Amino acid sequence: xxxxxWEETVSTALVGADxxxxxxxxxxxxxxxxxxxxxxxxxxxxxxxxxxxxxxxLPLVPAAAADRLxxxxxxxxxxxxxxxxxxxxxxxVRVPAEMIPGLLDLGARDRSIRACVGAVTGARGRWLAGLxxxxxxxxxxxxxxxxDEVWELGTSGDRRAFLTALRRRDPAAARELLERGWSAETxxxxxxxxxxxxxxxxxxxxxxxxxxxxxxxxEVRQAAADxxxxxxxxxxALRMTAxxxxxxxxxxxxxxxxxxxxxxAAMERDGVxxxxxxxxxxxxxxxxxxxxxxxxxxxxxxLGMPPDEIAGAGIGDWEREVRMGxxxxxxxxxxxTWARALFEAEPLTDLLAVLPPEERSHRAAELVAGxxxxxxxxxxxxxxxxxxxxxxxxAVLKKxxxxxxxxxxxxxxxxxxxxxxxxxxxxxxxxxxxxxxxTLRFRFDMLKELA
Amino acid sequence: xxxxxxRWGRAATQSxxxxxxxxxxxxxxxxxxxxxxxxxxxxxxxxxxxxxxxLERWLADQxxxxxxxxxxxxxxxxxxxxxxxxxAQAPGVAGTVTRLSRVLAADDWPSLLLEEYALLHxxxxxxRRAAALPGPLRQTVRARVGFPVTxxxxxxxxxxxxxxxxxxxxDEEQERLVARRVWLAGRTTGRVAMVLSFAPVGQxxxxxxxxxxxxxxxxAFYPGASPLRALVAERRGLVDAGxxxxxxxxxxxxxxxxxxxxxxxxxxxPLVLAGVIPCQDGLADEEGNALPLxxxxxxxxxxxxxxxxxxxxxxxxxxxxxxxxxTTWDEEGAVVRL
Numbered sequence: 001x002x003x004x005x006w007e008e009t010v011s012t013a014l015v016g017a018d019x020x021x022x023x024x025x026x027x028x029x030x031x032x033x034x035x036x037x038x039x040x041x042x043x044x045x046x047x048x049x050x051x052x053x054x055x056x057x058l059p060l061v062p063a064a065a066a067d068r069l070x071x072x073x074x075x076x077x078x079x080x081x082x083x084x085x086x087x088x089x090x091x092x093v094r095v096p097a098e099m100i101p102g103l104l105d106l107g108a109r110d111r112s113i114r115a116c117v118g119a120v121t122g123a124r125g126r127w128l129a130g131l132x133x134x135x136x137x138x139x140x141x142x143x144x145x146x147x148d149e150v151w152e153l154g155t156s157g158d159r160r161a162f163l164t165a166l167r168r169r170d171p172a173a174a175r176e177l178l179e180r181g182w183s184a185e186t187x188x189x190x191x192x193x194x195x196x197x198x199x200x201x202x203x204x205x206x207x208x209x210x211x212x213x214x215x216x217x218x219e220v221r222q223a224a225a226d227x228x229x230x231x232x233x234x235x236x237a238l239r240m241t242a243x244x245x246x247x248x249x250x251x252x253x254x255x256x257x258x259x260x261x262x263x264x265a266a267m268e269r270d271g272v273x274x275x276x277x278x279x280x281x282x283x284x285x286x287x288x289x290x291x292x293x294x295x296x297x298x299x300x301x302x303l304g305m306p307p308d309e310i311a312g313a314g315i316g317d318w319e320r321e322v323r324m325g326x327x328x329x330x331x332x333x334x335x336x337t338w339a340r341a342l343f344e345a346e347p348l349t350d351l352l353a354v355l356p357p358e359e360r361s362h363r364a365a366e367l368v369a370g371x372x373x374x375x376x377x378x379x380x381x382x383x384x385x386x387x388x389x390x391x392x393x394x395a396v397l398k399k400x401x402x403x404x405x406x407x408x409x410x411x412x413x414x415x416x417x418x419x420x421x422x423x424x425x426x427x428x429x430x431x432x433x434x435x436x437x438x439t440l441r442f443r444f445d446m447l448k449e450l451a
Numbered sequence: 452x453x454x455x456x457x458r459w460g461r462a463a464t465q466s467x468x469x470x471x472x473x474x475x476x477x478x479x480x481x482x483x484x485x486x487x488x489x490x491x492x493x494x495x496x497x498x499x500x501x502x503x504x505x506l507e508r509w510l511a512d513q514x515x516x517x518x519x520x521x522x523x524x525x526x527x528x529x530x531x532x533x534x535x536x537x538x539a540q541a542p543g544v545a546g547t548v549t550r551l552s553r554v555l556a557a558d559d560w561p562s563l564l565l566e567e568y569a570l571l572h573x574x575x576x577x578x579r580r581a582a583a584l585p586g587p588l589r590q591t592v593r594a595r596v597g598f599p600v601t602x603x604x605x606x607x608x609x610x611x612x613x614x615x616x617x618x619x620x621x622d623e624e625q626e627r628l629v630a631r632r633v634w635l636a637g638r639t640t641g642r643v644a645m646v647l648s649f650a651p652v653g654q655x656x657x658x659x660x661x662x663x664x665x666x667x668x669x670x671a672f673y674p675g676a677s678p679l680r681a682l683v684a685e686r687r688g689l690v691d692a693g694x695x696x697x698x699x700x701x702x703x704x705x706x707x708x709x710x711x712x713x714x715x716x717x718x719x720x721p722l723v724l725a726g727v728i729p730c731q732d733g734l735a736d737e738e739g740n741a742l743p744l745x746x747x748x749x750x751x752x753x754x755x756x757x758x759x760x761x762x763x764x765x766x767x768x769x770x771x772x773x774x775x776x777x778t779t780w781d782e783e784g785a786v787v788r789l
Binding site: 006009013015017019024025027029031032034036040041042048050051053097101123124128131132 | 507510511512513514515516517518519561562565566568569570572573576704707708711712715728729730731735739741750752753755756757759760761771781787
């Protein structure tokens, strides 16, 4: 039999050697010879190695911390990963290269950790993100150290980091830089760039932000409107104030609200969205947004009452919408006085975030002491960032101990949350709740390794 | 193996002589046991010979009629064939046949299946003609067929002492057992070895120093034409030796050719490669020569992460379908298991 190519041999075997009048044994023998020759004689192919990664600028995390991260990535105390990443990012250290793919996979699933993942994976992380589209999100996260030419050439993450740093140093220079190339930026970048101006916001930014209200993209307009409501003398604030003056009025002892009859083009330009979310009454939705975008400093003079009285006053129709508007305004304008007043009337977790840490802890502690453990309490506490102050921690620990005695099945979620939020130095005082003590001890060691 | 056979041979001669001389009872019992063992061994040879000649006929039938239907009928046929080979006391061949269904997952399964059929045919023919083969190759054939080799007989061969780098390890679960392979590379002899151990699922395996360590040890190799599997005859201690020296990518084809020339059934061989730039689908050198990765390996992201596009040392398992990375050493010489 003449030597056939491997493809021919395979094709004969597929259709049957009998049909091609080849003795099967000799086909097998020939195939065996070819197989060994192919396997042995395989020449190295021409490979396309990737271009080398840039040099790292950050130091490597200490070995003990890296070991702990590996254990956490394998599942041990994985709820604490976010804190590990935040701490490492703040310490400006990077993780060993072999752990980067695992972290990039986590970031692909969990948007909230992307900024930290971007910071701790360094140059190698960005290099890998360029090779795998599933990790491309990383290129939109700020690099640990943005070099100078990034504004012209960098990825959008690099440029965001650059603008953030410049804004902190020199607010006017950052705004002017932004204005120069504004029309060439993508809508996604424009929306993020506007939010960066929140740092060091002042009336000098007003003309630019007012112009941005004409942007083609809603997210960009919305971001500008949110910033302008923080400037009581901005044109947007004055327009909103004029609307609010008509729709919410004092009537002797109480208040009265009347929603806007229509959402006109001028309102839409100022960031009022015409279409309500599902289940919301349309005009009430407009009213809520007008109140939310009106400077809070307007109300005491207009209604003739201090904030705490306003927050406690009855409104009648549309009360829910007006309160929601004030709540949103207190958060947007970061107004602690209003947040306090509104919280007294109705303890909404979102308002706690506006209060100074000490007070936040105090108020949350009061709530905890007076309520049984339920989903609502856990949700309220979930809104209080770590570390919880002593007062809150003591109140929660007491609650946990009580609940573990009476309704142990109800304490699990609170114990886990406390483990994440308590000051880890409390591990020595949490002996009554072994699971909590173990988590706190884990965090205590974890933070010590990263220090 | 040969040693064992020789002992059997001697015992057999003795037993016939002793029977004629009417010797002591104890001696007669020993002779009886030896004779029984010989009968058993001869019986096994006959069974294996019958099983493998049936396999030859079966393969010829398949090739004669065409392997196109294997996609549908293969798994059932192979299970059936494997059972008959187990009955024929050829567990090695039976295992190969059982694993045939793995090729069906690949797009080019006809080519892969023909490769397997051809090598099975070659093995059956080699067993039939074993008498004409050189000793080491005959032992390779017998081992691939599934004749057992006792630990004692392996340990009785001269051991090879070297500083052995532990270059990779992999655990695989098969039939309620965990099989652990540990690959080693000798610093001075340049030889490679694979130590295989088993434990029931859920129970710990005997501890072995992890990849990245170097042991001073005597290894006893299982007999064969391309010996790889070995036992640790004596472990003398750990050596602090740093990352292992490696081979250049361009040298690999010649090296594999040599291994296959001696044992054409080789389907796994450990390699330590120096100056390798990992790519998404291969291991390259700085000249751009590249060894493809096994399709099942996927993109070796952790290896790429460690290398960052720069040359590193990589230990990998060569297989006919491509390389499977095991271990790498980063620029600081730190070991990373892949």
